[in-house]
Amino acid sequence: MQAKDIYEKLQKEFGEAIISFTQEDNVEDFVTVEPAKLRDICLFLRDEEDLDFDYLACLSGVDYKSKQSDDLGVVYHLYSVALKHRFVLKVVLNRENPKVPTVENVWKAANWHEREAYDMYGVIFEDHPNLIRILTPYDWEGYPLRKDYKEPDEYNGIKVPY
Amino acid sequence: MEQNFVYELLGQEWYGIAIVSILPLLFVLGYALIAILLELKVASWVQDRLGPMRTGWWGVLQPIAEVLKLLQKEDITPDAVNKPLFNLAPFIMFVAAYAAYAVLPFSSVFVPAGIDLGLFFIFAVGALAIIGIVMGGWASNNKYSILGAMRAASQMVSYEIPAAIVLLAIASLAGSLNMQEIIAQQGGGIHNWFIFGGEGSILGKALITPVMIVMFILYFVAALAETNRTPFDIPEGESEIVAGYHTEYSGMKFAMFFFAEYSNMFIVSALTAILFFGGWQSPFGDFLNQTWMHPVWMVSKAMFFVFVQIWLRWTLPRFRVDQLMDIGWKTMVPIAFIGFFAIALWAMVR
Amino acid sequence: MAERKTIEYDFGRVDTERMRLNVGPQHPSTHGVLRLEVELEGELVTDVIPHIGYLHRCMEKASEAMTYPQVIPFIDRMDYISSMNNEWPYVMGMEKMLDIEVSERIELIRIIMAELNRIGNHQIAIATFGLDAGAFTPFLFLFRDREMILDVFEAASGGRLLYNYMWIGGLQRDVPPTFKEDCLRIVKTVRETNDEVERLLLGNRIFIDRTANVGILPADVAINFAASGPVLRGSGVPFDLRRSEPYSLYDRFDFDIPVGRGEVGTVGDSFDRNIVRFREMEESCKIIEQAVAMLPDASEDVRALVPKRIKPPKGEIYCKAENPKGELGFYIISDGTANPTRVKARGTSFVNLALLPEISKGYLIADLILILGSIDIVLGEVDR
Numbered sequence: 001m002q003a004k005d006i007y008e009k010l011q012k013e014f015g016e017a018i019i020s021f022t023q024e025d026n027v028e029d030f031v032t033v034e035p036a037k038l039r040d041i042c043l044f045l046r047d048e049e050d051l052d053f054d055y056l057a058c059l060s061g062v063d064y065k066s067k068q069s070d071d072l073g074v075v076y077h078l079y080s081v082a083l084k085h086r087f088v089l090k091v092v093l094n095r096e097n098p099k100v101p102t103v104e105n106v107w108k109a110a111n112w113h114e115r116e117a118y119d120m121y122g123v124i125f126e127d128h129p130n131l132i133r134i135l136t137p138y139d140w141e142g143y144p145l146r147k148d149y150k151e152p153d154e155y156n157g158i159k160v161p162y
Numbered sequence: 163m164e165q166n167f168v169y170e171l172l173g174q175e176w177y178g179i180a181i182v183s184i185l186p187l188l189f190v191l192g193y194a195l196i197a198i199l200l201e202l203k204v205a206s207w208v209q210d211r212l213g214p215m216r217t218g219w220w221g222v223l224q225p226i227a228e229v230l231k232l233l234q235k236e237d238i239t240p241d242a243v244n245k246p247l248f249n250l251a252p253f254i255m256f257v258a259a260y261a262a263y264a265v266l267p268f269s270s271v272f273v274p275a276g277i278d279l280g281l282f283f284i285f286a287v288g289a290l291a292i293i294g295i296v297m298g299g300w301a302s303n304n305k306y307s308i309l310g311a312m313r314a315a316s317q318m319v320s321y322e323i324p325a326a327i328v329l330l331a332i333a334s335l336a337g338s339l340n341m342q343e344i345i346a347q348q349g350g351g352i353h354n355w356f357i358f359g360g361e362g363s364i365l366g367k368a369l370i371t372p373v374m375i376v377m378f379i380l381y382f383v384a385a386l387a388e389t390n391r392t393p394f395d396i397p398e399g400e401s402e403i404v405a406g407y408h409t410e411y412s413g414m415k416f417a418m419f420f421f422a423e424y425s426n427m428f429i430v431s432a433l434t435a436i437l438f439f440g441g442w443q444s445p446f447g448d449f450l451n452q453t454w455m456h457p458v459w460m461v462s463k464a465m466f467f468v469f470v471q472i473w474l475r476w477t478l479p480r481f482r483v484d485q486l487m488d489i490g491w492k493t494m495v496p497i498a499f500i501g502f503f504a505i506a507l508w509a510m511v512r
Numbered sequence: 513m514a515e516r517k518t519i520e521y522d523f524g525r526v527d528t529e530r531m532r533l534n535v536g537p538q539h540p541s542t543h544g545v546l547r548l549e550v551e552l553e554g555e556l557v558t559d560v561i562p563h564i565g566y567l568h569r570c571m572e573k574a575s576e577a578m579t580y581p582q583v584i585p586f587i588d589r590m591d592y593i594s595s596m597n598n599e600w601p602y603v604m605g606m607e608k609m610l611d612i613e614v615s616e617r618i619e620l621i622r623i624i625m626a627e628l629n630r631i632g633n634h635q636i637a638i639a640t641f642g643l644d645a646g647a648f649t650p651f652l653f654l655f656r657d658r659e660m661i662l663d664v665f666e667a668a669s670g671g672r673l674l675y676n677y678m679w680i681g682g683l684q685r686d687v688p689p690t691f692k693e694d695c696l697r698i699v700k701t702v703r704e705t706n707d708e709v710e711r712l713l714l715g716n717r718i719f720i721d722r723t724a725n726v727g728i729l730p731a732d733v734a735i736n737f738a739a740s741g742p743v744l745r746g747s748g749v750p751f752d753l754r755r756s757e758p759y760s761l762y763d764r765f766d767f768d769i770p771v772g773r774g775e776v777g778t779v780g781d782s783f784d785r786n787i788v789r790f791r792e793m794e795e796s797c798k799i800i801e802q803a804v805a806m807l808p809d810a811s812e813d814v815r816a817l818v819p820k821r822i823k824p825p826k827g828e829i830y831c832k833a834e835n836p837k838g839e840l841g842f843y844i845i846s847d848g849t850a851n852p853t854r855v856k857a858r859g860t861s862f863v864n865l866a867l868l869p870e871i872s873k874g875y876l877i878a879d880l881i882l883i884l885g886s887i888d889i890v891l892g893e894v895d896r
Binding site: 028060063113135136137 | 565568570573576735737738751757824825826828830832839841845847854856862863870
Binding site: 205208209306313392393395396400403476480481482 | 531533534539540541555642643644645646647648649652653656712713716718719721722876877878879881
């Protein structure tokens with residue numbers, strides 16, 4: 001199924017919660033959705049028979065900081081093992097209060113990906129069973145992959161910049 | 163039967179006793195060096211490589227280098243260990259391994275202490291090693307060590323039972339626990355070895371030989387388990403519990419554990435040779451069966467089984483702890499009992 | 513076929529205290545600096561908590577300060593066992609962004625390199641898996657043969673571990689003149705050794721008893737965890753990106769996708785994951801043979817299409833390829849400058865390792881090590 005068809009199907013089901021469908025050069029077609037409704041949309045994508053997105057290929061946190069915007073985002077790359085089609089879902093989040101419901105209970109694979117996005121971008125995944133840092137030390141401060149991140153001078157008495 | 167040529171020569175005075183007690187030690191030290199070299203070389207040949215080549219001709223001095231290395235290493239006693247027990251454990255291991263040599267007959271005229279309960283004694287001191295292992299594992303105050311020690315204890319206790327039944331079967335066949343007596347009964351050539359049922363009629367031998375071979379395999383497997391060699395090296399399974407009970411040991415204390423393992427390898431191999439392959443008896447009857455040839459036969463038979471142990475180690479993967487118990491209790495013990503009855507029957511009718 | 517054995521222990525009457533054991537980061541069989549916090553009841557594993565990040569080298573952060581070609585060496589260092597395969601999805605994604613079509617010969621060389629690398633990776637995976645089971649000898653047999661593959665890589669790229677060989681729009685340099693013969697020689701040796709390894713290790717009764725019915729991963733759980741590669745195929749799902757979304761020239765090749773069939777135990781146990789790797793080596797051999805036959809002799813300028821300055825248009829791409837360990841994806845966002853805005857690596861080992869707590873509860877600690885070995889992780893890719 002093409003992204004356009006999936007978008008129409010989603011719009012029929014969720015209406016307002018589907019914010020936009022984007023078709024651009026050099027960008028895989030994607031759908032932006034309302035963070036609050038994300039979990040229901042994901043369940044729909046997974047369980048609907050002709051969608052059958054049972055495989056969360058990738059979940060990436062993104063920092064969209066530029067002159068125009070100051071947003072964070074999360075990108076979901078979905079894939080269907082049986083039907084062999086793919087789909088990209090995006091949510092855009094506020095930098096001050098980046099909250100999005102977890103999809104860990106939809107795809108278990110999201111567990112570590114979400115921890116990584118939290119670790120690197122500070123995105124709070126609500127209801128995540130174990131939202132702690134994963135790659136950086138547990139007591140690290142700040143979110144390193146944010147564009148406005150300033151590296152600390154010192155970590156537990158160890159000089160950081162080289 | 164004369165038991166000891168040293169006493170014959172010198173009399174049972176203190177210097178005679180001293181020489182008798184030191185001779186096996188010299189042997190063990192020499193053997194350990196050879197066994198280490200054998201292990202290195204056999205491993206490398208199995209694995210299609212050369213092994214140590216730079217210390218002496220074909221690396222023959224490598225074991226000496228290894229011993230020197232171990233001697234020079236820092237002897238670490240971690241802070242959190244129970245120090246008296248931690249220091250005592252390697253020595254218990256060593257004493258247990260060495261004490262068994264007291265009753266090992268190297269020749270018709272040399273056994274350090276020719277007691278009538280030889281087999282029983284070997285078994286008793288063999289069990290002493292468990293105390294050393296558990297002591298070392300517990301005193302190390304390390305979770306890996308205690309896991310290894312528990313594994314070792316359960317494994318060695320379990321495998322002593324089939325081994326003991328095999329020993330019992332041989333004792334009933336020979337009618338003696340004295341090892342010189344057991345060996346003496348296997349004289350007269352290869353056909354009289356206990357692996358072929360000892361003396362008896364041809365037909366009877368043909369019937370009992372398969373049983374004896376099974377018993378031999380049982381004993382050898384149990385012996386592997388008791389010396390903690392692959393495929394039964396579960397107590398020190400390096401991929402799971404780092405090094406098991408000797409995780410915290412270093413330097414000379416580690417060398418003691420190492421030494422005890424090699425020395426145990428020789429004891430179980432020598433015992434296999436004594437129980438099934440005629441000990442110091444020549445395979446050709448009276449040919450080459452002079453007194454001075456006895457140690458040569460004894461040591462070469464034992465070394466062959468040491469070689470087999472090394473060979474197995476570099477060929478087989480390791481068992482899991484519950485599979486080990488399964489094999490010990492559910493397979494080996496019943497088979498050993500059946501074999502025991504068959505041999506007892508044979509001992510009566512032959 | 514062995515019947516399924518479940519390990520049941522009754523601790524009901526014994527008052528036991530659970531023990532927390534720290535496996536790693538310094539441990540002989542965690543395949544790197546992985547730390548597992550294991551809760552034990554006796555030897556029975558009741559809980560596993562992986563702690564990762566000991567090898568975190570900020571690859572994604574550092575990439576943002578690099579130009580696009582400079583990222584490639586970083587990618588080499590992710591899964592340092594299969595660097596050739598790592599480079600490929602990134603390079604492929606960038607070529608798609610820049611609209612470069614490389615010649616067929618370059619594609620064939622890339623395929624051969626990737627498949628050789630796949631053999632090398634599986635050799636290490638099987639070797640270390642055997643080592644975890646206590647079999648030391650197959651380890652050295654397989655490593656001996658891997659040297660030949662590394663020699664070819666060294667002759668082509670100058671590196672034995674980290675190659676930086678695939679460039680955006682081409683290759684670092686052309687293959688040496690003896691390349692074809694070398695590849696065929698490797699294929700021959702690999703087959704011979706595999707025969708040996710099969711008899712020595714994979715057919716060994718002890719090895720089968722150790723691995724069969726251990727760490728069973730059902731297919732639906734595997735998909736839910738987004739497992740990929742031999743881990744997913746071991747569970748019986750014939751999912752291979754070379755087949756399901758053929759990239760490069762893979763649609764021209766004749767090869768099978770081996771899946772776990774539960775020959776000695778249950779589908780999806782450690783043995784299946786391992787045997788899938790073993791059989792994939794044979795499939796890679798087939799691909800290499802076909803590719804060598806197709807490869808034109810005439811040499812060409814492999815850097816002809818490599819752009820002088822790489823400035824992709826504004827946009828983003830998620831490009832993936834079948835790494836030996838599974839699906840390796842790169843999510844690259846470009847803002848039109850010479851530096852990427854975001855390079856997210858979907859590390860295969862990272863995703864597959866997340867399965868470990870799910871499939872290792874209720875087994876013994878010795879099994880835990882084997883299950884970890886059967887997942888085949890490289891910590892460089894887990895921690896990036």
